[in-house]
Amino acid sequence: MRRVIVAGNWKMNKTAKEAAKFISELKPLVADVKKTGIVIGTPFTALESAVKEAAGSNVKIAAQNMNPNDNGAYTGEISPLMLKDLGVEYVILGHSERREYYGETDKFINEKVKAALKHGLKPILCVGEKLEERENGTTEKVVKEQTVGGLEGISAADMANVVIAYEPVWAIGTGKTASPAQAQEVHAFIRKLLTDLYGAEVAENVTVQYGGSMKADNAFELISQKDIDGGLVGGASLEAGSFAEIIKAGDSI
Ligand code: PGA
Numbered sequence: 001m002r003r004v005i006v007a008g009n010w011k012m013n014k015t016a017k018e019a020a021k022f023i024s025e026l027k028p029l030v031a032d033v034k035k036t037g038i039v040i041g042t043p044f045t046a047l048e049s050a051v052k053e054a055a056g057s058n059v060k061i062a063a064q065n066m067n068p069n070d071n072g073a074y075t076g077e078i079s080p081l082m083l084k085d086l087g088v089e090y091v092i093l094g095h096s097e098r099r100e101y102y103g104e105t106d107k108f109i110n111e112k113v114k115a116a117l118k119h120g121l122k123p124i125l126c127v128g129e130k131l132e133e134r135e136n137g138t139t140e141k142v143v144k145e146q147t148v149g150g151l152e153g154i155s156a157a158d159m160a161n162v163v164i165a166y167e168p169v170w171a172i173g174t175g176k177t178a179s180p181a182q183a184q185e186v187h188a189f190i191r192k193l194l195t196d197l198y199g200a201e202v203a204e205n206v207t208v209q210y211g212g213s214m215k216a217d218n219a220f221e222l223i224s225q226k227d228i229d230g231g232l233v234g235g236a237s238l239e240a241g242s243f244a245e246i247i248k249a250g251d252s253i
Contacts (some may be wrong), residue, residue, distance in 0.1 A: 001016075001205070002204065002205045002206060002229050003031050003035070003036075003037050003207055003229065003230075004035065004036045004037065004207060004223060004229050004230040004250045004251070005036065005037035005038075005039060005163060005207050005229065005230040006037070006038060006039070006209075006219075006230045006231050006233065006243075006246055006247045006250045007037075007038075007039035007040070007041060007062060007090070007124060007163075007165075007209065007230070007231070007232050007233065007236025008039070008041060008090045008094075008234075008238075008243055009041045009092060009095070009211070009232055009233065009234050009237060010040065010041055010042050010043065010046075010062065010064075010228050010231050010234075010237060010238060010253075011097070011234060012210075013043070013238055014042065014043065014238070015045070016045055016046045016048065016049040016050075017049070018041050018046070019040075019046035019049050019050045019053070019251055020049045020050065020052070020053040021076070022040075022240055023040070023050055023053040023054050023057075023059060023153065024053055024080070025055075025100050025240040026240040026243065026244060026253070027053075027057050027059060027195075028058060029240060029241070029244035030058065030059070030244050030247050031057075031058070032160065033058060033247055033248065033251045034058075034171065034233060034251075035251055036230065036247055036250045036251040037060065037207075037230070038058055038060065038247055039059075039060045039061070039062050039089075039090050039124075039179070040054075040059060040060075040061055040062065040126075040237070041061075041062035041063065041064045041092050042061065042062075042063075042064075043091070043252075044063060044064075044065065044078055045049060045059060047063060047073075047083070047086050047088055047155045047200060048086050050170075051086055051087040054147075055087075056227075057200050060090060060103065061087070061088050061089060061090070062089065062090035062091055062092055062124065063078070063083050063087065063088050063090075063091045063092070064092045064095065065078070065089075065091070065092065065093070065095075065098060066078060066079070066080055066083060066091050066093065066112055066115070066121075067080075068080075068108070068111035068112045068114070068115035068118065069115070069206065070115075079250075080115050080116055080118070080119035080121055080240040081119060083119075083121060084119050084120060084121060085248070086135065088107060088121065089121065089122060089160070090121065090123070090124055090163070091112075091116050091121050091123055091124070092124045092232070093109055093112045093113055093116065093123045093124065093125055093126065093150075094106075094109035094112075094113075094125055094126045094127065094150055095126045095167075096126060096128055096167060096169045096172060097131075097172075099109055100169075105172070106145060106146055106149030106150055107149065108124075109125070109146075109149070109150050110129070110149055110150050110151070110152050110153070113125055113150055113151065113154060113162070114153060114154065117154065117158050117161060117162070120166075122161045123161075123162055123163070124163040124164075124165050124209070124232065125147075125150045125151070125162060125163070125164050125165065125231070126165045126167050127142075127146035127147050127150065127164065127165070127166055127167070127168050127190070128142075128143065128146075128166055128168045128172075128211075128212070129142040129143060129168055129169065129170075130142075130168040130169040130170065130172035131169065134168065134170060139168075139186065140189055143166070143186060143189065143193075144189075144193060147190055147193050147194075148166065148197070151197065156198045156202045158198070158204050159194075159198055159206055160202075160205065163204065163207045163208075163209060164206060164208045164209070165208075165209040165210070165211050165232040166183065166186050166187055166190060166208060166209070166210055166211070167210075167211035167212050167232060168182075168183075168186070169210050169212075170212070171212025171213050172211065172212045172234065173213070173235060174212075174213060175213050175233060176212075176213060176219070177213040177215075177218050177222070178210070178212060178219060179215065180221045180222050180224070180225050181225075182226075183210045183222060183225060183228060184225035184226060184227055184228060185225075187208050187210065187225065187227035187228050188226070188227045190208055190227070191203055191204075191206075191208065191227050194206055207229040207230060208227060208228065208229050209229060209230045209231050209232045210222050210223075210228045210230075210231050210232070211231060211233065212234030213235070214232075214233045214246060215235075215236045215242065215244035215246070216229040216242050216246055216249065216251075217250040218251065219221070219231060219246040219250065220247070220249040220253070223249060223250045223253055224253055230249070230250050231246060233246055238242060
C-alpha cells in the first residue's frame with residue numbers, strides 16, 4: 001500500500017542555524033510517527049546542517065531544485081552528486097515557482113527527474129494548473145502534459161521512488177485551498193494517468209501529495225480523500241508546531 005508523506009517546502013526561508021533549531025524542535029513532536037513519511041525541503045545552504053540534525057530520526061531532507069548534470073560549466077547550479085554527498089534523500093522538482101519564474105519546461109524537469117533517480121535521489125515531481133487554466137477548463141490537459149512530460153522514459157520499477165505533488169497554482173500561498181472534492185478529482189485523474197502509463201499495481205503504490213495552503217485545520221480532510229497521500233506544505237511548514245500537527249493528521253488516517 002502507498003505511503004502518506006508530508007513534506008515541508010521552506011522555499012527561500014531559514015538559515016542553516018535556523019534549520020537545525022527547527023529540526024531539533026520538530027523531532028520530539030513527531031518521534032511517535034511511524035507510518036507517515038516526514039520530509040523537509042530546505043534551501044541548499046541549510047541542507048548540511050539539516051541532514052546532521054535529522055540523522056537517526058524519522059525526518060528526511062529534500063533539496064528544492066537540482067541541475068540534471070553531474071558536474072561542469074553551470075555557474076550557480078547544484079548537481080545530484082553534490083546532494084547525494086550531503087546525505088539528501090529527496091528533491092522537489094518542477095515546482096510552479098520554478099516553472100513560472102525560471103522558465104522550467106517539462107523537458108528540462110524530465111531530465112532532472114531522470115538524473116535524480118540515476119543517483120538514488122527521490123524526486124517529488126510537482127504538477128498543477130494555474131487559475132486561468134482551471135477557469136477555461138484545461139486543468140486535466142495541463143496536469144496530463146506535466147505528468148506525462150515529467151515522467152517520460154521513467155520505468156515502472158523507478159516509479160517506486162517517485163512522489164508526485166498536485167499543487168493547483170491558484171491555491172499556493174493564497175490561503176485558497178482546493179476543496180477536498182476538487183483536489184480528489186484531480187488526484188484520481190493523476191492515478192488514472194499513472195494506471196495508463198504503468199498499470200494499476202504500480203499506480204496504486206505511487207504517493208500523490210496535495211499542495212496549496214495546506215494547514216493543520218484542513219490537512220485531515222484533504223489527506224482522508226482516497227487518492228490524496230499526504231501534502232507538500234509551504235507556509236505552514238515554517239513553524240515546528242503547526243507542521244507537526246499536519247504530520248500527525250496524516251498519520252491518524
Ligand atoms: P503553501 O505552498 O502551502 O504556502 O500554499 C505550497 C507549495 O508551494 O509547495
